[in-house]
Amino acid sequence: MLFLQRIPKLLRWIFSVVIILLVTMTIFRFIFYWRYNPPGKAFSGSAFLMGLRFDARIACIVGLAMMLLTFIPVLNPFKNNGATKFWNFLLPLAFAIVVLFYFIDFYHFDYLHQRLNASVLNYLQDAGISFSMMWQTYPLVKAAIVLIILLVAARFLFGRLLASYLHQDSFYKRRGVLLHVISFIVLAQIIVGKIVVRPGQFPLRWSDAFNLSDDFKSNLALNPFQSFFSTLSFRNSSFDIKKVKADYDLMATYLEVQKPDSSQLNFERNYSTADSAANRPNVVLVICESFSAYKSSMYGNPLNTTQFFNEISKNGVFFDRCFTPAYGTARGVWATITGIPDVESPSTASRNPNAVNQHTIINDFKGYNNYYFLGGSATWANIRGLLTNNISGVHLYEQGDYKASDIDVWGISDKNLFLEANKVLKEQTKPFFAVIQTADNHRPYTIPKEDEGAFKKLSFSTDSLKRFGFESNEEMNAFRYTDFGYQQFIEAAKKEKYFDNTIFVFVGDHGIRGSAGDMFPKSWTEQGLTCEHVPLLFYAPKLLQPKRVHDVCSQVDILPTVASLAKTPYRNNTFGRDLFDSIPAFQGWKVVPKQKFAFIIDHDVKTIGLISNQYYFLKNIKTGKEDFVSMLNNNPVEKNPQTDSTRNYLSRLTDAYYETAKYLMLNNKKK
Template identity: 25%
Template sequence: MHFKNRYTQVISAVIFSILLFTTIRLFFYFSYFDYFGDLTFIETLKSFFMGVRVDVALIFTFTSIIWLILLLPFKFTTNKIYRSSLGVLWGAILGGIIFFNIGDILYFGFVNRHLNNELSLIGNDVGILVDMVVDFYLIQTILGTIFYFTIVYFFYKVFGSDIQNKTIRQREWANMLLVIIIAFIGIRGKLDGISFGTSDAFAVNKVSSGNLALNGFFCYYRGGTINCTDHSAIKSDQAVQVVKDNLASEKFEFMDNNFPLMRKLKPTTKNNYNIVIIMIESLSARYLDELAHNNFKVTPTLDKLAHEGQLFTNFYANGQRSQEGITTIYTGLTQPVGFENLGEGLELYNPSYLGEMAHKNGYSTLAMQSSDRGSFRVDKLSALAGFREYYGAEDIERTGEETGQPNYGAWDGNSLRFLSSKLKTIKEPFVSFCFTASTHSPFYSPGKQWEKYPHDVKSENGFLNTLNYVDTQIKEFMEASKKEPWFDNTIFIFTADHANQTKISNEKEVKLENIYLPEFHIPLIIYAPKLIEPKRTDIISSQGDIVPTIIDILGWQNNFTTIGSSLFDESVKNRFAFVKMGSIVGLSDYDGSIFYNFKNLISKKGSISDENQQLLLSIDSAQAHLLKNSKWMKKD
C-alpha cells in the first residue's frame, strides 16, 4: 500500500472511514430488516444517504484535528513513525465509536430506538452492565473487541505506508486554510442555521427513516440538550392555552394565571384510603391474557385482578426507560426532550411530587425496589418525591424457594414478602411503591417450577417464565394482604415501567384495533374490591394520569401540575397519551398516532385528528416553556 502524497493518504483514510460506517449501517439494516419494512426502496436509499451525512459529521468532528496535524507543512510530518502513530490514534477513535455503535445496535433490539442519554443513568449499575456484557453478549463483545483492534491495525498500516511525494511547498499554508474550511463545514453538517442534529436526519417523515440514518454515538454526542432542542413549534401562549383546554374538567380548577397549568381538586370528600403501587418491570399489555387474549397462560393472578378490578385496555407508558416511568408516576411529568433527568436537574423546575403530597395529607410513605438501593437511582428519585422510607435489595432477606442469583438485586418474591412485612407495621393511611426486577433481561430463571416454556435467558420464553414467577409472587402477596386489617381500605395499582421489547419468538399480537403505539402499550389494573366496581374501560390513558387519579380518589386538596387527567373524571372531553421515544415525542388518541422529531410531524398512523396533532406540539412547547421559566408549579 502506498500513496501519491499526504493529501491522498488522508482523503483515502476519510473514505475508508465512511465506508466502514456504511458497512455498520448495512449490518444494522439487515439485522432489523422487518423493522425497516415500511420504507420503500427509494426511501431506504435516501435514508442511507442521510446516514452518510451523519457519519461525515462524526468522522470530521473526531478526526479533523488529526488531519491538520498530518498535513502541517513541516518536514517532520512525513516521518513514518509520526504518521503511523497518528494512524493508531485515528483507528482508536473510530474503532471506539464503532464499538459503541455495535452496542447500540444490540440495544436497538430492546426499544426500537438508539441510545440517547442512557449511559448517564448507569449510576450504581455498572456491575450489572458488566455482567450483561460478559454473560448476555459475550460472543458479541469478543467479536467487537477483535473488530476494534482490526480497525486500529488497519489505520496503523494506512498511515505507515509509503508516500511517494514528500515535498513541502510554500502554497501548502493556503491549503491548510482550505482543509480547515472543509473540516468546519463537515463538522456542522450544513451551511446555515444550527449544526446538523438528530432531527435533521429524517430523509422522509417516518421514524424508521431517522433510525436508519442515525447511530447511537451521534444521538448520544449530538442529541438534544436543553440549549439546542427547539420547543417552539407552537407559540408558548397558544400552546399553554391548547393544553389547558384539553385538561379542563368539572372536577379540577386552574389556580393561578402565573402558573397556568397548575390545578387543584375542587372541594370534595376526603378518603383516607391506602395506596399500593406495584410497578412491574417490562410488562407489555400483550402478555395479559385477560387483556390481549394471546393465551400465554403466565399471568393468572393479574388476569384475575384485572377481571375483578378496573382494567384499562388503552394504557400507555410515557417513555421507554425505567427512570422515565418512575419519573412520571412520581411527578405526573413526562420528561421533555433535552431536559435533565429527575435527580440530575429536572427537580430544579419544581415538579409535583406524589410522596410529598401524601405526606402533607398525613400519609406514611414507603418506596422500594428489588434491585440495589441505588440502581436506576431510584433511591434518589424516591427521596426527591417525598417518600420517607426507602428500601432496596441490600435490605431484603432471602426467604423463598428461588434458586440461583438474580441479575438485579433480590428475587421479586423476597421483595414482595419484605413489602408485606413493612405494610404490617406502617402507620395508616399510607402510600407505598414497589418496583420489581425479575422480568428484566437477561431472564435468569428463579427455578424449574416456574418454567412453562423452554427457558432461555435471551428470548421471550425466558421472559414468559420470569413473568409467570412474578405473577405467582403477586398471588402470594395479595393472599397475605387480604388477611390484613387494612386490606378493605386499600387501593392496589398494578402497572409497568415500560413495555417489553424482547424480540417476539411467535406471531401472537395484541388484537385490539385501536392500539396505535404498541411499543408503549402496558397494562393498568386498579383493584379495590370493597371500594371500586369491576370494569373494563377502553379510554386512552397513560402513566401521566396516575397522579391526578390518586388525587381524585383520595380527595387531596393539593396544588399540582401534570399533563394528565383523573381516570375517574367523566367530564374530561379529550383523552390522549403523550409519549417520549428518545429524542422524539408522540401522541395517540382513539383514532391514530403521530410523532414529532422537532422538525416535522412523522409516522402518522390511523386518522388522528388535526386538533390532536396540534396538541402534541402544544404539550411539548408548553412543558418546555413553563419549566424553563419557572412557571410549572408554585413553590409552597
C-alpha cells in the first residue's frame, strides 16, 4: 500500500481504468472461447497471451488518451471539480463502446465465422434488410437490455472509482513529473506491442495472430477493435458480383473449369496423375529480389551480370518470357503463393486481413515438410499472415533465427541465407517444399565485407551503365552479387544427397522499370513491361531435359507446373496453369492450341492488360484509354479482321480476368 501511495493518484486512477478495461476484454475472450471453441480442441494459452497483448494495446490507448486530456487543467478532475462530470460521462461511454464492439463481434463471428471487420459497414447500404435479418436471427432485445445494465454498472463503477481517488491524499509530489514520464513511456510501449530495437522490426500487427498456425487460435487471439480498424482502409476492397457472373463463362472456358457452375461461381479444377513419383522430388522455390530480365546475361546484356545463372539456364527449362502480375515484392510473393494477381490498390493483398485465408497448392504436396526462408522479418508487409495461416505446418526461418549476422535492414546476406537454408535442407529425411526469398538486390545494395575476397566488384562508365539498364555501379554490383549467391547455393547443394532429386525453381519477384534499349521491342520499354519481365527457370539436371521456352507465362503458373512435375495431385481454384501441358484444347468441335496469356496490373499508372506471344493489350481503368501493341517488333499492329478479333477477345478477357481476380482474392479459402 505504501508503494502505491508513492504513485500520484492521477496515475493510479488512469491505470485502474486500464486494468478494468483489460479484465473486461479478457472476460469476453473467455466467453468467445467457450461459445466457439471446436469440439475436442485443447485450451490455447498462446492464443490468450497473444490476445492479451492486443487487449492491452486497446486499454492503453484509452489510458494514454486520459493522460493527455488531463494535461489540460480544466479536464483534470484532481485540479478542477467540474471535470468530474465530464469523466463520469466519458468513461462509461468508452466502456459501452467496448462492450458494443464485442456484442457485434460475437454475432458477426456466429454469422460469418470471421472476427468483426470493417466490411460490416457495407451492410449499412441495405440497412433495412440487414436489420430485419438480425432482428429475426438474434436476440437483439436481450442484448440491448444487457448492454443497458452494463452501462449503468459502468457508470456506478467508474463514478465510485474516481470519487475514491479524489478523497485520497497526494504524496511525493516531487516525483510526480518523473512518474508521469515513465507512465507515458510504458503506455506507449504497450501500444507498440513490441520492443523494436533494430531496423526491420515491426510493431505488433494483426498478422502476428496468424503466426499461431491455426484458424481458430488466430481468431481467438484477435481483438475486434484491432481487426476492425486494421481492415478499415480495405472496406471497399470488394468485387462486383454481377460482373463476375457475366464474365464467368469466358473465364471458365479459358481456365478449363471441369464442372462449370455460374450460379456457384465454381473455378475449381482437380488434377490427378497417371502414376505417382516413386521417389517424390523435393522442391526449392527461390523468389529473387528485383530480378529484371533485361539487366541479366540470359537476354544478352553486354555487362554480363549473371554469368552463373546464364550457365545453369542452359541446363534447365528456361522460360524467357515470364511476367509478374504486378510490381512489388509483396505482390510477387502473393501471386506466386496463391496463384492470384494482387489487384488490391493502393495497398497490397497481403496487408488485407480479409484476404488472409487462402488456398495454396503447396498444401497439396502431401507428406512434405514445408519451409520458408528469408533474411529479414516476415512481419514486413504482413507477409507472415499469408505464410503461416495458409502453408500447413510451415517452418518459418527469419531474422534472428540464423547464426549469420545481419548486414542491413533486410537481415542476413543472400549468400548466408542460401547456405543456412542448405544446412537445414540437407538434414531432411522426408521430401520437402522450401521457399527461399532473397533481398540483397535492393537498396542499400550492401556487399558483405566477408565476401569481398571471393566476389570482385566491377566498375563501368556512367554511359555504359545507363545504356544497359543500371543507375550506378553499386546497383550493378548488387545485381551481380545475387548471381554470386545463386552460385554459392547450387555448388553447396550439389554436395548434398538431396540435390539429384530436387526441382529448383528460380523466379524474379518483379523487375525494375527502365530502358531495355535494343534488347527488346520498344513496347517493352514504352509500356513499362520491364517492371514485370523476369526470368523463370526450372533446374533439375537429373530430372528435366534442358530447353528454352519462348511462350508467355506468369508467376501464377509456377505452383501448378511444379505440382505436375512432381506428379502430385492438386486442386487449383485460381489462375495458374501447367506450363508443360501442351495438349490442344477443344472449343466447340474445333481443336486449337492452348492460348497462353499473362495478366498485368500496373498500380502506378492504373492499367490492366494481357500479354500474348504476339501482342500486349492494355487499358487504363480510370480513363478507359486502350493500347494494342506488338510484342515482336516496333511496327504498329496492322488493322485487319484477325487483329481486330484478337484485340476484342483480349479486351473482354482482360476485364474478366480483373473482375475474377478481385472476387477470388476474397473467395479462395482453404477447405
